Amino acid sequence: MNLNLVVAERVNNDTFFSYRGYRWLWANILLTLVLIVWYWLDEPLGVPNGGTFYGYTVGGIAAAGIAYLMWYGIRKRSYHSQTTTLKGTLAAHVWLGVALSIIVPLHAGFQFGWNIHTIAYVLMMIVVVSGIWGALYYATLASQVQSHRGGGTVKDIVQQIHIAEQNLSALVAQKSDHLMEVKRFVDQQLGGSEFKPRFWSMLLGHSAANFDPESLATLLAKLPDAESADGISLVQGADRKRELINRVQHEVKTLTKLKVWLYIHLPVSCALMVAVLIHIFVVFFYRG
């Protein structure tokens, strides 16, 4: 039995990519194809560039497209909207964004250089790529957020790690040095006895590997008979702690990835808007 069936059966399997049979993908493919064919048929005076009739027209379309993409930030917060769902708007946003990465070079006649015009294109591409990056994260990482699946929040797991550590410390208290040595070994493998939930170390840290079995066996063999059971409990407890540390790292990484791309996507899109305005001003008014 696949639990996904429970939900899948009832909700149509539309995602923000496939919304209504990929209607926005098809619309943007159509738009792009029409502009490509026109570009191919167009015979401007001189080389194709942004200043031809074709260039101005496609430039107007691209500018309107960018305005529409920027409007998503407003639409997302227009909670009273009754005409569209946010999912549908996001579908249009995603596919139009991808399409613009082709439409804009058509507008420029593939003329790039060290100038404000190309800066605008570069900024746009940063926004588009970061957007694709984010969309792929949305599509693939959502199901990995364990706290959404009854797995406990980051705070819960950190607390469990502390409890696990307390249990381990209690286990070795007033026991032989040999047992303490096993404890020191596992602590060292886990990067210290106290787990400190530092954001960066959780984000960048590697998942803790299994304890080296040979070293463990050597250490366990030294234990007095009376403590051999304690030794096994200690290793089991440490392994549980290791598993918890990996879980919390995974959760923090997943949650961070779902947001981190926005720190590029949003500021650069604002910069893009400014660059586009300068680009338009330069083209029409600047007579330097």
Add this chain to the structure above:
Amino acid sequence: MSAVEHEVAIIGAGPAGLGAASNAAHHKTSHVLIERKELGNTIFDYQLGKLVMAEPAKLPLRAHIPFEQGSREEILEGWTQAITSLGANVRKAEVKAIERIEGGFKISCSDGEVTAKNVVLAIGVQGTPRKLGVPGEDLPHVTYTLSDPAAFVGKDVLVVGAGDAAIENALALCEKNTVSLLNRGAEFPRAKEANGAKIMEAIRAGKIRHFINSEMSRVEAETVHIETAEGEVALKCNHIIARLGGILPRGFLEKCGIEFSSKDPTAVPVVNGRYESSVPGLFVLGALIGYPLIKHAINQGYEVIEHILGNEVEPADQVLIAEKLKDIEGDPKKVLADIRSQLPLFKELSDAQFRELVIDSTIHQLDAGSVVFERNDYTDTFFSIVSGQVAVELSEERKIPIDVGNFFGEMGLLSGRRRVARVRVTKQALLLESPRKQLLKLINSVPSLKRALDEVFMLRALETQVFPEADADFLRELIKNAKMKNFKKGEVLFREGDVGDVLYVIRKGSVKISRRNRRGADVTQTYVPAGRIVGEMALLSEADAPRSATVTAAVGCETIILTKSAFQHLLDENPRVRQRVNELVRARQVENVVSETAETTGQLLDFMMAEGVTDADNILLIDSDLCIGCDNCEKACESTHRGFSRLDRKGGKSLANIQIPISCRHCENPLCMLDCPPDALTRLPDGEVIIRDSCIGCGNCVRNCPYGVIQLVHDHPDHGGFSLLSLLGLSKKDAEEGPAKAAKCDQCEDLKGGPACVRACPTGAAMRVNPRQLLEITSRKGR
């Protein structure tokens, strides 16, 4: 001249008592008002500055004391002034006993005796808090309320109890006092989740000392002795606040000779239209007879004095009656009497009860052919036929006529489910449509009404839902031996392997069916909603047969129990019923053979039942495979609901790919609606449970909701939508004004596009579903 001192003694100076005393003083009748505490005790005990509402707004006030919506202090001042200027005779004493003597009553008080010809009992229920039950419980520093936490500074306070009142008091006091909390158990199972969390935090932080598994043994002036598991502790303490709940002082009332309508704990004293109890000359008013609203109580106080003086008094609600009956020709009084004579079901209601029923009801004059309600409508009112005739249309061929004096709509009334059939007027009819709450109140106080309804409930449940093929007269015979039994959530109807001897018809609620798998673990298989039968498999053979599964109440259930012989008789006499039952049994047998139900499905079913999905009519679920945790659903809710989100995504529970946020389930049987004084909670025809503006902020629904989805909040102005200020976090929140009111999900009834949470989800993870379909899918796919 009788030997008694007064014409009337009024006991209790709450609203009813003050209404009575002021009128007696006005008439210059010899009277005494006995109160052990303060004038206007009911609201004296409210927290300082609390706004008191004057519900019901339309009912005229009839009294010599003023009463309008206002602060606690304003109202108390108005009452005290009125009582003083009228020269009412107030005696501050506690009443110990009331005895009959010749020519009246003897009232033994803490400061002597009083005799009076008539006694008016208006002591309410708040004045009877459950006491500590230990020596010293009556010492002056033991109180049962906390009106002004600010009045306590630097004291050693002990709060007793583990409910919300105790927790709230302890928390309010712990910043400026040394507070201890005495708990019989170790936890706070009865408290709201938020309160439980707050008190645990305060205890952990060392702000409150928590005595667990402890009982008080005695109270002394400066010390209180507590028995803990580790032995007795003497705690220094100069104030004790006991919050152990209130009780209807039934023992005291019965000792006075007053009869009750039934043994039910919710039953109230029987009184006639003049508020006179079964003891002549002893009158009972207000909350004691089920009128918790202040205005009702004041009016009753006024009227009872007029009755005692022998004055004709038109009830205060006569204007409302006249208004209600204005479309019917004739003198309203006569019309009312005519209506009453047509409805034998309400024969045993008192005049006051019947008038209240009519005032709360709607009168319909309908022509032949008009539809009263449609099948699957969500209305839950109760209809009585004053004249004309209607027909219940179960199907095109099957229409059951109902004549004058009878009633219909009772299934929706008790089960809280959709209407099971369309009802159409067949002869021009005058109908009385009464609200569910009003009927339930009457059922609790008038036993004959309950009996009559029970029989019809059972008959119609069998007739319409369970055995529609059976002959109606046959069923009528059958129910004479049938019993009704209620099961609490989690209670077992029967266990796998038990010998089957009865059939259960689920009339209300739903049950889960579970079987042991090969490893012996009990695995949930499916659930059975109201209107179906369980337990039929073991009854089909003559010999004793074991139950093939365990059946547990998934929510509170009402069942009808038929014996094995009655059921077999039914099958013998009705071949079509037999055929259908056989089909049902075969289907269930096949299921049992085929299924080695996956445990995961069972776990998911159990999870959803625990989270109230089986209760729900419409629930917000989040598909974790799609949820990116952006919380735009909460932001949308906040923005469309005056700055306060009614859903808490993270606070809810989740399993596998299903998250159930803390959000209204729009339950089939909404517990929040049970005890709403202004009836502000209501269910719309399409199933939504909403809170109307008439909410008075009493918090009953907050306490009654098992899923913690209702909160008391202050209104904030509508955000409208996107704004740069709100984006930058600069929009200012307005100051909190007026009383906090109950708020919860209303499924965005004002937005025609549907719930904002779902519309604002960028990935389509948030969805609203009717869980019945969901569960059927789960159980089918699980095999």
